[in-house]
Amino acid sequence: MQSTDNLFVDVRSLRKWFQVKRTFAETMHSKEEKVVKAVDDISFKIPKGSVFVLAGESGSGKTTVARLILRAIEPDNGNVFFNGTDITKLNERELKAFRINAQMVHQDPYASIDPRMRIMEIVMEPLSVHKIGSKKEQEEKVFRALEEVRLEPAADIAYRYPHMLSGGQRQRVAIARALVLKPKFIVADEPVSMLDISVRAEILELMQSLQKKHDITYLYITHDLSTARYIGDQIAIMYLGKIAEMGPIDKVLLNPLHPYTQALIDAISEPDPGNLFKEKMVRIKTETGIERVSTGCNFYNRCPYAMDICKTEPKLIEIEDSHYVSCFLYPK
Amino acid sequence: MKDSLIIENLKSYYFTTVGAVKAVDNVSFSLKKGESVGIAGESACGKSTLGLSIMRMLQPPGKIVNGKIILHDTDILAMSEHEFTKKVRWKRIAMVFQGAMNALDPVYSIKDQLKEVLKYHGFPENEMQERIIEAVRQVGLDPSVIDRHPHELSGGMKQRIVIAMALILRPEFVIADEPTTALDVLVQAQIINLLKKLKKEGMTIMLITHDLAIISEIAEKIGIMYAGEIVEFGSAEQIYNEPKHPYTQALIAAIPRLKGEKKISYVKGTPPNLMNPPTGCRFYDRCPHAMDVCKQDPPSIKIKDGFVRCWLYEDSKKSQQ
Numbered sequence: 039m040q041s042t043d044n045l046f047v048d049v050r051s052l053r054k055w056f057q058v059k060r061t062f063a064e065t066m067h068s069k070e071e072k073v074v075k076a077v078d079d080i081s082f083k084i085p086k087g088s089v090f091v092l093a094g095e096s097g098s099g100k101t102t103v104a105r106l107i108l109r110a111i112e113p114d115n116g117n118v119f120f121n122g123t124d125i126t127k128l129n130e131r132e133l134k135a136f137r138i139n140a141q142m143v144h145q146d147p148y149a150s151i152d153p154r155m156r157i158m159e160i161v162m163e164p165l166s167v168h169k170i171g172s173k174k175e176q177e178e179k180v181f182r183a184l185e186e187v188r189l190e191p192a193a194d195i196a197y198r199y200p201h202m203l204s205g206g207q208r209q210r211v212a213i214a215r216a217l218v219l220k221p222k223f224i225v226a227d228e229p230v231s232m233l234d235i236s237v238r239a240e241i242l243e244l245m246q247s248l249q250k251k252h253d254i255t256y257l258y259i260t261h262d263l264s265t266a267r268y269i270g271d272q273i274a275i276m277y278l279g280k281i282a283e284m285g286p287i288d289k290v291l292l293n294p295l296h297p298y299t300q301a302l303i304d305a306i307s308e309p310d311p312g313n314l315f316k317e318k319m320v321r322i323k324t325e326t327g328i329e330r331v332s333t334g335c336n337f338y339n340r341c342p343y344a345m346d347i348c349k350t351e352p353k354l355i356e357i358e359d360s361h362y363v364s365c366f367l368y369p370k
Numbered sequence: 371m372k373d374s375l376i377i378e379n380l381k382s383y384y385f386t387t388v389g390a391v392k393a394v395d396n397v398s399f400s401l402k403k404g405e406s407v408g409i410a411g412e413s414a415c416g417k418s419t420l421g422l423s424i425m426r427m428l429q430p431p432g433k434i435v436n437g438k439i440i441l442h443d444t445d446i447l448a449m450s451e452h453e454f455t456k457k458v459r460w461k462r463i464a465m466v467f468q469g470a471m472n473a474l475d476p477v478y479s480i481k482d483q484l485k486e487v488l489k490y491h492g493f494p495e496n497e498m499q500e501r502i503i504e505a506v507r508q509v510g511l512d513p514s515v516i517d518r519h520p521h522e523l524s525g526g527m528k529q530r531i532v533i534a535m536a537l538i539l540r541p542e543f544v545i546a547d548e549p550t551t552a553l554d555v556l557v558q559a560q561i562i563n564l565l566k567k568l569k570k571e572g573m574t575i576m577l578i579t580h581d582l583a584i585i586s587e588i589a590e591k592i593g594i595m596y597a598g599e600i601v602e603f604g605s606a607e608q609i610y611n612e613p614k615h616p617y618t619q620a621l622i623a624a625i626p627r628l629k630g631e632k633k634i635s636y637v638k639g640t641p642p643n644l645m646n647p648p649t650g651c652r653f654y655d656r657c658p659h660a661m662d663v664c665k666q667d668p669p670s671i672k673i674k675d676g677f678v679r680c681w682l683y684e685d686s687k688k689s690q691q
Binding site: 204205235237261264268305307308309311312317318320 | 412413525554555556558559560562563566580581582583584585586587588589590605606607609610611620621622624625626627628629632634635636637638640
């Protein structure tokens, strides 16, 4: 177990529930208010200088967790300790200072950078917002950031518009923009999922070398477990707002315990010509709607091993060293 | 075994105001009966244009400049537009377009949108309901979805509807362009199983994608496309186990895997501009084995079930593998 000295980000019992708007008819009939428990009692720890992968499909709550950690939205409950400080208690001025140290890289390199701004303006924007340095100093920082992400010659790239760059190059601009404030923590939300497979590794390698050079801690959000394996140290698998399984990435991927994790891994295709002759194993039942069980394990409806006890809430327990699972199948 | 599809010297260019973009530049390959094919390559290599050319659906300034496409003994490029629309498009060959699930009309029900396809192709009105339900069942959905609107369906369900749209006139050949991109991994697996089921029912599939891993689930034959050309074509065993072209080797090495060494590998550099492709081998400046002779167009060398376009194999001893 990690000592708290090394702990960089400590998330405790984070919660965010969203009210679902009722139709007029539903209000008239006094139907119960529906709530989407997007993030429901999430806790995890990220050691300094490591890469923590938060994995799950759409609707799992992983992007909401990212937004809560950066306080882009306010949590209903819970705490986020950043290098010992509880950032959920910071006031506006303190929050701004925190944000110099915690930046985000978004998924879509076509949407996250303004098409009407030149690269120079895009990467400079965080410096302007935080009023760091003179104009000349800011320009220099932009050139350094572009060189760091291997967008060269920086002097040429800086004056282009985004449409003049490829998807991979645009994503590097997004990373340069996240780097320019020299943050210690970067949240990367599906940073490579919109890029060709042949280019993904290049961005991952860039992220790794930046991490070594600047001692950056990453929260890496994705649904792609194979790619995550190359960069991640720890992983937490999220399902409908809760953590189903968590642990060192090799342990979880090679020995998946939770039926949901097992299903995710079965679904991945390896490049094997033998696949032609086999059907893909889909053990879990198809979800027919967004109806959720109100108590108990939220995987109950789709689980091939569902038992009566699963109607009560499972808890995350440690099964082997640092490997946790939330499932009544364990301990065996 | 008779060939079911032969593509010969296909060229499709986009004639822009600043020059011609040679998106498909002399592509040839053939498929035997029952063989499905995967066309793999990076973004903008011309693979979608290849699919659209087979459908004769290239929009101006795109134009098929040259070539033959022989589907069971008929050259479908030589036909008049009228005959192709009447007899071939959607009835013998259909396409699932990239991002089609987002192009479903939000204000019409699924039933109305499927009806529109049938109406356009002159399908008898009184048989429409039955055919619509059959198509929806074929893709594994409950017929009750036909009364829903697109926003009520999940991504995976919408993708199945778009596949149902392509199947509704019972074509023998379906082109699927990135059918699983943007879908969650569990849904991707279900779509892959659906494509496998359609293959069992006798359909031939052309799967266009940059994801070489999912191609292994569907294709007997694989074509690797680079900068408008097919640089290697062969059986799945050949491509995955004995890739010949350096680009194929690099693509295979770049596939992330769940097991094995955690060595990161990628293809450095970017593909050439298709408006002015370089003379000689187009992979020259990214190739780890580039030689002087590569400045000339590489020959197409026959290998077992396909071919490779690379000077490394020009030696007659090597080409006997």
